[in-house]
Amino acid sequence: MPELPEVEVVRRGLERWISGRVVSGVDVLHPRAVRRHLAGGADFAAGLKGHRIGLAQRRGKYLWLPLADSPAAVLAHLGMSGQLLVQPADAPDEKHLRIRVRFDDAQGTELRFVDQRTFGGLSLHGTAPDGLPEVIAHIARDPLDPAFDEEAFHQGLRRSRSTIKRALLNQSLISGVGNIYADEALWRARLHYERPTATFTRPRTTELLGHVRDVMNAALAVGGTSFDSLYVNVNGESGYFDRSLDAYGREDEPCRRCGTPMRRRPWMNRSSYFCPRCQRPPRPVKARA
DNA sequence: AGTCATTCCTGCGTGC
DNA sequence: TGCACGCAGGAATGAC
Numbered sequence A: 001m002p003e004l005p006e007v008e009v010v011r012r013g014l015e016r017w018i019s020g021r022v023v024s025g026v027d028v029l030h031p032r033a034v035r036r037h038l039a040g041g042a043d044f045a046a047g048l049k050g051h052r053i054g055l056a057q058r059r060g061k062y063l064w065l066p067l068a069d070s071p072a073a074v075l076a077h078l079g080m081s082g083q084l085l086v087q088p089a090d091a092p093d094e095k096h097l098r099i100r101v102r103f104d105d106a107q108g109t110e111l112r113f114v115d116q117r118t119f120g121g122l123s124l125h126g127t128a129p130d131g132l133p134e135v136i137a138h139i140a141r142d143p144l145d146p147a148f149d150e151e152a153f154h155q156g157l158r159r160s161r162s163t164i165k166r167a168l169l170n171q172s173l174i175s176g177v178g179n180i181y182a183d184e185a186l187w188r189a190r191l192h193y194e195r196p197t198a199t200f201t202r203p204r205t206t207e208l209l210g211h212v213r214d215v216m217n218a219a220l221a222v223g224g225t226s227f228d229s230l231y232v233n234v235n236g237e238s239g240y241f242d243r244s245l246d247a248y249g250r251e252d253e254p255c256r257r258c259g260t261p262m263r264r265r266p267w268m269n270r271s272s273y274f275c276p277r278c279q280r281p282p283r284p285v286k287a288r289a
Numbered sequence B: 001a002g003t004c005a006t007t008c009c010t011g012c013g014t015g016c
Numbered sequence C: 001t002g003c004a005c006g007c008a009g010g011a012a013t014g015a016c
Helices: A004-017 A041-048 A150-159 A164-169 A179-188 A202-221
Strands: A023-028 A057-059 A062-066 A072-077 A082-088 A097-103 A109-115 A121-126 A263-267 A270-274
Touching: A004 A057, A004 A062, A004 A082, A004 A202, A023 A041, A041 A121, A072 A082, A109 A121, A150 A164, A150 A202, A164 A179, A179 A202, A179 A270
Parallel strands: none
Antiparallel strands: A023 A097, A057 A062, A062 A072, A072 A121, A082 A109, A097 A109, A263 A270
């Protein structure tokens, strides 16, 4: 949150408004926003200046802008509250403006990284021959990627002694899924979040992945999920999928399938929302002697 | 090796 | 009115 659909909305905006332009200068206004660029803000700015931006790419919740003329890319993660905005250069600075990227053309707009909670950031990294920034080589392909390896995901579930929601949030197993879409997909699949992954059959895995893809595609179709002004596209506009959520944030409201009041449980320093009737907890595992 | 708790951050809502 | 606190949570990190 922003999760895959929200990040993809941003990627499309960058592709339309930023790709092809040449950077004339970068202002780093907060060091924490470039903390993943270990050489520091000045190095980040110098590394971008004069370069042409290629086609915006995404894997899971990461997105990047390749430099058209070198094997490097500006990697972006929005974290909890990060925004990439294309704004008129004369628009007043946002309160939480962290990084400004100016361009060497007459379009009159600049790229702004705005981030209230500063969990996100930008950094510059070398890219592998396939274009992937080296530092995210461990991030699995996401379920909307045609090359997503469903069999590898299933085998990962079978091998693990973990539970299904942890697995869905494990970005090295499957990327792009966060707390919201995990709860939504599990509700659609009628699966409790603590079901052991080792119990999954191949059809069960396929069915769950289908729900993950369905809910993400549905969100994408309406511009993503926004609870407030924090989650916006490059033009600062919110999506509408929050109106379509069936599980997340619906504590005490009736399950849209069976009418049973939905529940919220503290889980891994966050919350899990589920229907106690449609999503029965797994049988306790018998202790081994 | 694999799993899991901890940590970073700010604004908002709530209770006293 | 104001203060303290809990909560929102992605992913790197270190502990076990």
